Amino acid sequence: MRALIIVATSLLAFGCAKGVDDLAKEGSWDQIGYQDGVRGQLSRSYSDLNKLGEAVHSEYDAGYQRGIIEFCDADFAYQIGLSGQYYTGACEGLPEAQRFRMEWQRGWTDYSQQSGF
Known part of the structure; x- marks a missing residue:
């Protein structure tokens, strides 16, 4: 929420x-x-x-x-991916970059499946 x-x-x-x-x-x-x-x-x-x-x-x-x-708050990365926002790699080099990318990818995958991509 x-x-x-x-x-x-x-x-x-x-x-x-x-x-x-x-x-x-x-x-x-x-x-x-x-x-x-x-x-x-x-x-x-x-x-x-x-x-x-x-x-x-x-x-x-x-x-x-x-x-x-x-x-780059990894706690919200899933929502960013789920909204269909493409990730440019802007978080690379930050401490939570890998977790952010993984959570974003999870959201992006769900977005793609829901959108029929």
Whole structure:
């Protein structure tokens, strides 16, 4: 039940989140990094960030680290896989990476079977 509440809250928060271009105009590099991390995306390269504006890389990196740690919680990896979200490998190198990947795979397998893939 707790996992369902967290997933629902995250989806609601993303619906209200500002776009990357708006955040870059505001100079909210920390928030851009956090959004990338909490979505399980790989970290943007410096050149990709600079295409958005005069990026403050240290702020982006700090936000990304907060977000990726939140995303890579192995206790919720099954739900992420079950929702059909593809795993990019963003958790590799973190202490719970193997457990995360295994739980995500279990959820992804169940998702694939339910979806007829």
